[in-house]
Amino acid sequence: MCGIFAYTGKKGKNASGVLLKGLLSLEYRGYDSAGIYLPERGSVKTPGAVAELRKKIPKDFKGKSGIAHLRWATHGEPTEKNAHPHADCEGEVWVVHNGIIENFRELKEKLGQRGHKFKSDSDTEVIAHLVEEHLTTGIGFEKAALAALNDIRGTYGIALQYKKEPDRIIAARMGSPIVLGLGAGEHFIASDPSPILPHTRKVVFLEDGEVAVITPEKHRIFKLDATDVKRKATKIDWSAEEAQKGGYEHFMLKEIMEGPEVIENTLRGRLIPAKGLAKLGGLEGVTKQLEKIERIIIVACGTAYYAGLVGEYMLEEHAGIPVEVELGSEFRYRKPVVNERTAVLAISQSGETLDTLEAVREGKRRGALTLGIVNAVGSTIARETDAGVYNHAGPEIGVASTKAFISQLTALALLTLFLGRQRGMTAQEGKKIAKELQALPAKLAKLLERKEGIASLARKYSDSRDFLFLGRRYNLPVAFEGALKLKEVSYIHAEGCGAGEMKHGPIAMIDEKFPTMAIATKDSMYEKLISNIHEIKARKGHVIAVATEGDKEIAKLVDDVMYVPETLEMLSPILNVVPLQLFAYYFAKGKGLNVDRPRNLAKSVTVE
């Protein structure tokens, strides 16, 4: 996600001062690059965040209106060239954008044929040139903007400005948030209310498919078909910090709640459901090599490693490729047998984890094809791998990784579909997987509605000092991840364990003070899990089960149940992990701990 902020007013305020200050409260949304445009003074852009931008702003950079942006890169490296705002050929139409324009390549080609010259690799720039193209018909700025918006497909939250009408700014929302700030003699546009609150608490949230025009004196909202929209303003009583968290108390909860949108963004433009195919643009350059790959070694750390363990099951069962999963910190010191028919696949949210990066370098040294599933565009791992898939999950601020894990599993399912359909997976099976992937966001949204029930469960077990997490097959990595979430935010002892492994030792720990979280959804291992639960109950252990909606039998056996919607076994970790993420969040919150920044941990481990 990126941060947008725009201002127009006649109160004698300096627009660049208002905009730069406002960007500071949006830095959590993106910090790859920053930029600002004032119709009276032109644009200033830089890699990095607000501090770097401020250094480049000339002393006399003043004006009554402008647009500004903080970038979280999705297309195009985080360089000055790709920083927003972007302009048309003549530098008269300027745009800042949050989202992904899916059809930007075809639009860019058509505009290029009409003589438009592009300066960046970003998808956003096509918006400015589209408006410019429509302006040539003499329909005026507002209608040209509306026509351009009707040409594009994808997600956007944008602000548009036209040099010849400096006090007017156009905003539009499709899938990315936009809020208007209504001041006296001044109006604002932003990605969230935090930069607006110092000026006014009167706001209007745009809905998808809506466009707004602001001038110093007034605002107007209409739909893409130009029909007017009347919407009452609301008064925000949040603090600026709460506004950054979307009204949630912590980034961790906000990011868990973003799950449905994260799945949609990871899938966006990458499924061909009618053919049961996945389309991964980032792998286009190595498609031939991938056909010859005989095995995959996944390298990762922490949560990303557990995502890799799920990927192992997916790829072996549905793509027929032998897979091994290695901790980055181990692989780099092994003497792995690797050749050009091996793919080393790195999974990393930050793209900067040194152990994973060094594992990629080791694989490359030994001749492997190196791939990445990375969230941070332009990060070191993304740059050093031969090809890869970006998560498009947006920045993850909470140190405990939650939405990135959901996105990593979704990307692994896409990779499984991509490789599986190269290797004999039938169109029928591919369509089934594609269809269920598309159904996941709604299923996850339904599951998230039960978060208060999980909060009360966390309170019920708040005195526990130990937890055992049990799972099998696809859900064994979920058990490991659930244990990691709980221990890293609440500092208590929690360990994941193969349910079949319990009798080889761990069951000795079980008593009425040592509860077990059992992932026992209706899948190929369900009956085995039920037997394991009986073994625990026979030793007076308390059991909380993650179970499939409608499973009344298990409720008679265990002490508590967290229900999840049914899905394909290979996709079940995407849903099953969420109650465990929420349980860890509420358990730690109940202890008054710093959930977003747990002690001793860093968001990106760039050291040995």
Ligand code: AGP
């Ligand atoms: C996850 O909650 C942890 N913060 C940590 O294990 C993290 O997953 C690990 O450091 C890997 O980070 P990466 O995905 O950025 O490479």
